[in-house]
Amino acid sequence: MNAASGMPDPTRTLFIPVILGTVRQGRRSLAAARLVTSELSRRPGIETELIDIARVPLPVDDAGEAIKDPGFASQMERADALVIVSPEYNHGYSGLLKHLLDSCLKEYIHKAVGVVGVSAGPFGGTRSIENLLPVLRELGLVTIFWDVNFSSVQTVFDESGALRDDAYLVRIDKFLKELVWMAKTLRHGREHVALDE
Numbered sequence: 001m002n003a004a005s006g007m008p009d010p011t012r013t014l015f016i017p018v019i020l021g022t023v024r025q026g027r028r029s030l031a032a033a034r035l036v037t038s039e040l041s042r043r044p045g046i047e048t049e050l051i052d053i054a055r056v057p058l059p060v061d062d063a064g065e066a067i068k069d070p071g072f073a074s075q076m077e078r079a080d081a082l083v084i085v086s087p088e089y090n091h092g093y094s095g096l097l098k099h100l101l102d103s104c105l106k107e108y109i110h111k112a113v114g115v116v117g118v119s120a121g122p123f124g125g126t127r128s129i130e131n132l133l134p135v136l137r138e139l140g141l142v143t144i145f146w147d148v149n150f151s152s153v154q155t156v157f158d159e160s161g162a163l164r165d166d167a168y169l170v171r172i173d174k175f176l177k178e179l180v181w182m183a184k185t186l187r188h189g190r191e192h193v194a195l196d197e
């Protein structure tokens, strides 16, 4: 809020972390997650962070909010929007990504989310994204209508993780513009619009 005018301040920093949704050794999704994090961090008014699910301590002998990690929960609480980088595993998303997402609930409500699909095959993780969308909706997140699809990801980045095809930067830009718009709109709604108005 701008104290002088009493109007919401659209320039207030947004926090948009990127969740890397796999723990697989040698995961190529890491290069995609790093690229999107770097593109986000170049935008004015955005703070971001790469959340590597391999670094979030989550037990696998229980599930749901019972295993909430306080660090991850506070990142989700603070977030205005999320980017999820989701590799395609047998036409679905990774099991540990779902396990992590299931550990929070109220932290996500009325926040924007965009998904980056990654696959070795030609469909850019589309099937992983399509399967993830109803899960995100159930968590209270608001999905945007742009995705980023890294197909044949083994050819998109070189051995050092550098991007080989700059066309991806244009797609990421479009995706992030939409995500930021949705994040600002929903933040305004969370702060100024009552649910039962």
Ligand SMILES: Cc1cc2nc3c(=O)[nH]c(=O)nc-3n(C[C@H](O)[C@H](O)[C@H](O)COP(=O)(O)O)c2cc1C
Residues within 6 Å of the ligand: 022, 024, 026, 027, 028, 029, 030, 087, 088, 089, 090, 091, 092, 118, 119, 120, 121, 122, 123, 153, 154
């Ligand atoms: C268990 C498993 C299942 C996979 N299933 C698919 C698939 O259904 N379609 C596809 O295009 N690639 C599939 N892949 C390949 C991944 O999409 C590929 O490894 C890609 O680089 C993204 O995953 P990564 O971040 O683990 O590398 C599979 C990989 C694993 C480990």
